[in-house]
Amino acid sequence: MPPDRDALAGLFQVRIRFRLNGHSKLPYIGRRSGVRVNFPGLLRAERRTRETNRFRPTEPKAAPAPEARPILSMPVFPAPLRLDRFSVNCIQYIFLAINHRAPRLAEFRGLFLSVQVQDVTLALRAKRREPEKREGLTMLKRTVWAISTVLAMGLLLGGQAKAQTYKLYVNLPLSGPWSSFGEGMFNSFKLAVDQGNASGVMGKVKLEVVRGDNAGDSAQAASLATKAGADSRVIGAFCCWSSGLALATHAIYNRYGLPTILGGSNDHRSTRPFHKSMVIFRNSPYDLINMKMLATYATNYAKLKRIFTIDDNTAFSVTQVNEFTNAAVKLHGKGRIIGRESVQLGEKDFTPLITKLKGMKPDAVFYAGHMVEAALFRQQMLKLGLNVPMMSSGGVFSNTYIKVAGKASEGTLASFWGLPLDHYPEGRGTAFEKAYAAAKFQDPYESFGPMAHAAGQVYVQAVARLAKAGKVTRKALLAELNQGQYKTSIGDFGFDKHGMLDILHIGIFRVENAKWKLLYRTDRAATKFQKIAD
Template sequence: MLMLTSVLTTGALALTACGSRDDTGAGDGSSGDTTLTIGVDAPLSGENSATGLGIRGGVKIAVDDANEKKLVPGVKFELKALDDKAQPATGQQNATALVGDKSVVGVVGPLNSGVARSMQQVFASANLVQISPSNTDPELTQGKNWQSGDKKRPYATYFRTATTDVIQGGFAADYAFNTLKKKKVYVVDDKQAYGAGLAKIFREDFQEAGGTVVGTDSINTGDKDFAALITKIEDAEPDLVYYGGQYDESQLITKQLKEAGAKIPLFGGDGMFSPTYIETAGATAEGDLATSVGVPVDTLPAARTFIETYQAKGYKGDYGTYGGYSYDAASAIINAVKAVKEANDGKLPSGDDLREQVVEAVGKSDFEGITGKVSFDEYGDTGNKQLTVYQVEQGTWEAVKTGTHNG
């Protein structure tokens, strides 16, 4: 997840600013002989929508940049964004719709790992490349038996620019035990593919490091009242609560936990890492922690231009989570189209041949994106394994440690 520390400090993440806005249309570059579409699937309304809108905005800027700079001569790129509402069934319907649009050469998304599971087969059957900027479930790229070491890539059309929970969960567990010196943790998850998977990896790695898990529980997405959970946590007397899930629920859990008098920090993954979390939890978020993929934005000069553009356009959504990774995912698709065109004597293959060759070209990606080096391994996983721990300090997420972890 791309962290926008300098922007958060100024409070500029209230992205409902006035001004000219074009959230869903095509880029403004010169018209070419051929129009190709970059699809986006993300929650654009309801649960997780602030993050989903940030994904759409990141792709929109990449599309506009490609058109303005004429990165692929003779080609104009357009954006087609569909709302999955964080629901697997809706995501599958969207995947079918995107496959059916013959102008679509690649798709960025979805946000949620559970939604991705419902879409992978649809895209694979049509040889349509899919790059998620946020999915972290290891099973999506390494198969159901990845934990036993039997890694098999399920779908050659699926890639991601975010690193996996194997690395993120272990990184968090190591930080909690060895740096924070926490010995007793209570682990909670939201029963979803992402949240439950991340919580499981954290729990196992924390115990392996020597820590004690004093209790576990699960909640449902959409829950608002966590009184029963908080009572269980208080009775277990942990010195840390780890949560696997999104900010929608965790921001309420920490608020209700602290208001009940339990001064226990909440630690979560990139799904919790959002300015919305702090805005909702208020002062009760102080001291809470989250891991995120990548390094802080102040070490990535290219990301500053992206931030400035996003703000100037007035796009909605939280671009501080996956906006940069969405931009790089879209760029990988655009660069692949360019490579295919050049390899075919300046002509684009037709129909299914184009999609198939774009998949192959994406797999060979090797360029500097705004979040760092963009490349993929034999499973479709990102080559960028850097992570950062952030902590809420005086109302903003501040980076406290950047590194990697051998999952």
């Protein structure tokens, strides 16, 4: 039973001032700010401007300001207050200081305050004490010094919070040459989160997507990862598209214990067990699997015997060529790979290299680079008379490549860790496509959109389970991702002990009539091919 409010009326007030030097992790709130909290059966707060300042006695006095109007009036009992964890910690500190000084304050003239915290629910309780008779002591004027912030007190006085909001931090190339991939991935991921918020499946919990643009730069990606990790309201991240960006960030995410789903990084070194970052998960297979299947197609199905390989000196490209070569040599010996060259991102004139290749008479060229340079290379191949197939993978598999390369894109082959939308189960892929169109995003979802949407769905379902259990934290989310099963637009899957999804869709595509046509697809475990079309 709550105490009788009439018995509490007028018994005491606690005046809380703020130390000017503050706490090292709390913001400076101003020289003359103060908060007075009265407990006359109602919790009433008034912000006041103080005339004097004990911490700066040499400062000239200012004229007294008029009394401010109350900013809130609400019952203390019986309802608890719903607060975020940071505010709860601050308020706990306040009342710890109050109770610590209670013996010197004669138990606040008969009352003793305590604070009880369960998860992020804070409740104030009052107990009657026998007052001490001390002549000349007016307990209403006793001052308790404590450290806090206006924000924390504002939340304390703000009553019942409507919802708990947590953040998911996106770290993608939203500007620069790879922005067509990044924007489509961001929109698709946000679509899944918006759908989850609208459905109410997470109860009173809401997820907010934070837009982080790394512009395709590793240093900027690392900075965004640090910012995400340092924000206590961020419980998960979605990163990075490029392998180089993933390699630059996974240790940072691990240091902060921030669960992270990779949205396209193909380099196996960005994944367990090739590093110790236990917070990293993948929703697509890495190069050791993808390049093995491309080499299998090229040598066993397409019967190519003389393949020349090209990388663009990025982490993604170099490892792609390395693993493709290793797989081809393992299948048929060293004779299938006749040479290797490196180019640079931003390079525009490939005439010397193509002229050299014409003399080597390859059956095909494996260009393991990125979309813009690959389109230029393909155009120049045909212009200079090198009429052989060009193979590539995720850095080129894009409708934007077809637009940039134009008619020269015809016949380009690509291995990609995804399928046409109508090949996903129960019409989920086409449902995603319709929902994306209905959202009226400015940019297309591109080739990585379905996987990004699936990543958002995973977070929504995982957080829904945590919300039901009453504990939404990074640690709890990490445990859930390691053991949960999820229903997504690309199929049902969970993550294995290394953070790899247990459904591996890999397709071999060829550009025909300005569209990517699926020729072969793998089984669920990516161990063999199934022929789809000639």
